[in-house]
Amino acid sequence: MSSPVGAQPLLRVRNLRKFFPIVKGVFRRTVGHVRAVDDVGFDVQEGETLGLVGESGCGKTTTSRCILRAMAPTSGEMLYRRRDGSTVDLAPLSRRELRPLRAEIQMIFQDPFGSLNPRMTLFDNVGEPLLVNGMLNRGERMDRVAELLRLVGLRPEFMHRFPHAFSGGQRQRIGIARALSTNPRLVVADEPVSALDVSVQAQVLNLLLELQERLRLTFLFVAHDLSVVRHISDRVAVMYVGQIVELAPTKSIFERPRHPYTAALLKAVPVADPRVSAGDVLLKGEVPSPANPPAGCYFNPRCPFADERCRREAPVLRELASGHSVRCYHAERLELAVPQERIDL
Amino acid sequence: MTGEPLLSVRDLKVVFGLDEGSVRAVDGVSFDVMPGKVVGIVGESGCGKSVTTKAMLQLVDPPGRIAAGEMFFRRAGGEAVDLARLDPRGREIREIRGAEIALIPQEPMASFSPVHTVGEQIVEAIRLHARQWRPEGGAVSRSDARAIVVELFRDVGISMPEQRLDSYSWQLSGGLRQRAMIAMALSCKPRLLIADEPTTAIDVTTQAQVLALLRDLQKRHGTAIVFITHDLGVIAQMASHVVVMYLGRVMEEGAVDAIFHSPRHPYTRALLRSMPGMHGETRVALPTISGTLPHPFNRPTGCPFHPRCEEAIAGRCHARVPVLRPVGGGQSASCFLHHDEAEAT
Ligand SMILES: Nc1ncnc2c1ncn2[C@@H]1O[C@H](COP(=O)(O)OP(=O)(O)OP(=O)(O)O)[C@@H](O)[C@H]1O
Numbered sequence: 001m002s003s004p005v006g007a008q009p010l011l012r013v014r015n016l017r018k019f020f021p022i023v024k025g026v027f028r029r030t031v032g033h034v035r036a037v038d039d040v041g042f043d044v045q046e047g048e049t050l051g052l053v054g055e056s057g058c059g060k061t062t063t064s065r066c067i068l069r070a071m072a073p074t075s076g077e078m079l080y081r082r083r084d085g086s087t088v089d090l091a092p093l094s095r096r097e098l099r100p101l102r103a104e105i106q107m108i109f110q111d112p113f114g115s116l117n118p119r120m121t122l123f124d125n126v127g128e129p130l131l132v133n134g135m136l137n138r139g140e141r142m143d144r145v146a147e148l149l150r151l152v153g154l155r156p157e158f159m160h161r162f163p164h165a166f167s168g169g170q171r172q173r174i175g176i177a178r179a180l181s182t183n184p185r186l187v188v189a190d191e192p193v194s195a196l197d198v199s200v201q202a203q204v205l206n207l208l209l210e211l212q213e214r215l216r217l218t219f220l221f222v223a224h225d226l227s228v229v230r231h232i233s234d235r236v237a238v239m240y241v242g243q244i245v246e247l248a249p250t251k252s253i254f255e256r257p258r259h260p261y262t263a264a265l266l267k268a269v270p271v272a273d274p275r276v277s278a279g280d281v282l283l284k285g286e287v288p289s290p291a292n293p294p295a296g297c298y299f300n301p302r303c304p305f306a307d308e309r310c311r312r313e314a315p316v317l318r319e320l321a322s323g324h325s326v327r328c329y330h331a332e333r334l335e336l337a338v339p340q341e342r343i344d345l
Numbered sequence: 346m347t348g349e350p351l352l353s354v355r356d357l358k359v360v361f362g363l364d365e366g367s368v369r370a371v372d373g374v375s376f377d378v379m380p381g382k383v384v385g386i387v388g389e390s391g392c393g394k395s396v397t398t399k400a401m402l403q404l405v406d407p408p409g410r411i412a413a414g415e416m417f418f419r420r421a422g423g424e425a426v427d428l429a430r431l432d433p434r435g436r437e438i439r440e441i442r443g444a445e446i447a448l449i450p451q452e453p454m455a456s457f458s459p460v461h462t463v464g465e466q467i468v469e470a471i472r473l474h475a476r477q478w479r480p481e482g483g484a485v486s487r488s489d490a491r492a493i494v495v496e497l498f499r500d501v502g503i504s505m506p507e508q509r510l511d512s513y514s515w516q517l518s519g520g521l522r523q524r525a526m527i528a529m530a531l532s533c534k535p536r537l538l539i540a541d542e543p544t545t546a547i548d549v550t551t552q553a554q555v556l557a558l559l560r561d562l563q564k565r566h567g568t569a570i571v572f573i574t575h576d577l578g579v580i581a582q583m584a585s586h587v588v589v590m591y592l593g594r595v596m597e598e599g600a601v602d603a604i605f606h607s608p609r610h611p612y613t614r615a616l617l618r619s620m621p622g623m624h625g626e627t628r629v630a631l632p633t634i635s636g637t638l639p640h641p642f643n644r645p646t647g648c649p650f651h652p653r654c655e656e657a658i659a660g661r662c663h664a665r666v667p668v669l670r671p672v673g674g675g676q677s678a679s680c681f682l683h684h685d686e687a688e689a690t
Pocket residue numbers: 361363368369370371388389390391392393394395396397406407408409451575641
């Protein structure tokens with residue numbers, strides 16, 4: 001998909017920050033902050049899938065929870081374009097002001113087991129957002145839930161069963177049906193297939209792609225698995241210690257990464273082909289703590305290209321080529337190893 | 346393959362007797378592990394990978410029990426012992442456990458006790474299996490054992506080993522804990538290492554470091570490894586020989602190159618196809634395996650894969666259980682497309 005150039009994005013995130021205080025002692029004095037999200041910005045165009053990847057703790061979930069306003073950001077803007085064309089900043093809204101927007105922005109969770117209420121039937125689990133949004137007639141809700149179950153490939157007769165009777169993949173379908181019940185426009189999916197086996201994962205990915213086309217959904221797809229993100233996304237943002245370090249169309253970022261961290265991340269993925277030998281491990285050391293990030297570029301202690309300036313000053317995300325942004329001083333000059341070609345038979 | 350196997354598993358069956366019925370978690374598994382080689386066991390959640398490895402060490406949780414089969418293990422002295430016949434609390438299995446066969450368990454926290462430092466625990470293990478370090482007999486002193494641990498930590502790439510020795514496992518980062526676990530497993534110079542999803546809980550760049558470490562240790566010490574994972578990329582990069590499991594049975598086994606480049610069993614083929622790769626087209630439907638994994642209480646008759654198999658032969662596959670037989674190219678498969686041999690009924 002692509003939207004007309006210059007079209008207003010459905011969601012525009014600017015300078016988003018979320019800091020968690022670190023408190024100590026009986027007086028609960030604040031001794032520092034976890035910079036979980038530290039100046040994140042991106043646009044999401046209507047109908048596209050933006051993938052957000054990065055290693056554990058880099059701030060993916062915190063970013064998505066801010067957008068869903070499951071928590072209030074520390075600072076920044078999240079401009080959302082409503083169905084009627086007006087734009088609203090989600091960041092400062094109160095609970096009451098958010099209520100009418102809840103139907104438009106929905107969530108799919110990682111854990112298909114934890115996200116459903118085990119004591120409620122599928123009818124109640126899937127129909128709950130409808131009830132909350134004022135669909136009071138039970139018969140009407142039944143019809144809608146039946147339609148939703150069919151949409152995600154489950155039999156409507158299952159409506160009166162409880163979640164425990166379903167497999168992981170089926171439960172994830174139920175979670176998707178629930179998220180779609182209110183006809184959302186933006187769906188934030190946080191690791192929606194990470195808990196699933198390969199074969200089940202493929203079924204759920206296919207379902208998400210199909211639903212996106214049918215219902216013209218916009219996805220913010222959060223995951224740590226690079227091949228999954230590559231498969232589903234139109235564009236990909238790579239996060240490292242609370243920041244986006246690279247943002248580009250999927251093809252560009254996977255074929256020619258421009259940030260040293262992205263290149264190392266791609267190199268680290270084990271190729272499912274024994275004829276492609278594992279390369280040298282590029283990254284030594286560990287991800288720094290977001291409570292105590294290094295001075296300068298957050299990647300400098302692990303970066304083979306770091307120089308004096310990288311250790312002193314922090315680069316900003318800047319556009320290198322049309323639609324390809326990088327947070328690195330030296331991106332133009334780096335020859336980064338392209339991941340090895342797979343030998344196909 | 347030439348030479349004598351270090352471990353030879355034949356028709357292993359493990360059954361869990363539950364109130365609702367019995368679960369045949371492992372239902373006739375056979376494979377060999379050659380000295381110094383890496384055997385990868387791959388399969389989706391619940392197919393019996395962990396139970397198979399627990400059976401090798403007589404660590405199956407009750408109400409599970411080894412119901413049939415043999416597991417011949419060649420001990421250091423050259424004599425073969427059937428692990429399946431050993432008393433789970435007996436002297437012989439306790440001698441073997443940790444010293445000759447070591448396990449890196451799937452639950453990362455299960456490996457270390459939280460109330461003792463990692464150093465103390467490895468020192469204890471070394472002193473318990475003193476014979477591995479003092480073949481001529483005699484005890485290993487505490488300070489000698491401590492020196493061995495420092496060496497081991499250095500060997501697995503833990504920096505500042507003297508300090509890290511006095512840490513508790515919960516104080517270590519994911520990558521360091523994984524390394525400490527590997528050090529613990531290697532502390533008694535096992536000839537067979539069982540690694541149950543050793544990198545599933547850690548990030549991809551840390552995973553790349555740990556896999557490189559295991560490959561290096563394996564090369565240097567010639568330890569045989571049984572490597573369990575559901576990640577086909579990891580298996581391709583680690584194993585020399587692959588065992589593909591489904592519903593407690595081996596569907597196919599063979600050299601890693603054959604399994605990835607000329608898989609013969611429909612399940613292996615379907616599994617490989619359903620995985621999104623790092624090359625190839627994106628945002629298209631992935632080939633899937635139809636249907637869902639049957640519930641353990643509802644095992645299909647005949648070939649366990651037949652309800653989901655696209656190539657099932659009418660009148661044959663649902664009626665009889667295919668056995669694992671050589672199908673050429675050093676591979677074996679349990680499938681009637683390749684041979685006619687069925688289990689006796
Ligand atoms: N303690 C237990 N009690 C009852 N059933 C069990 C027990 N442990 C395992 N099982 C059953 O045995 C089967 C195989 O389990 P196992 O843990 O070996 O799977 P696995 O292949 O290791 O899966 P995973 O990839 O999820 O680790 C499953 O059906 C499981 O539910």
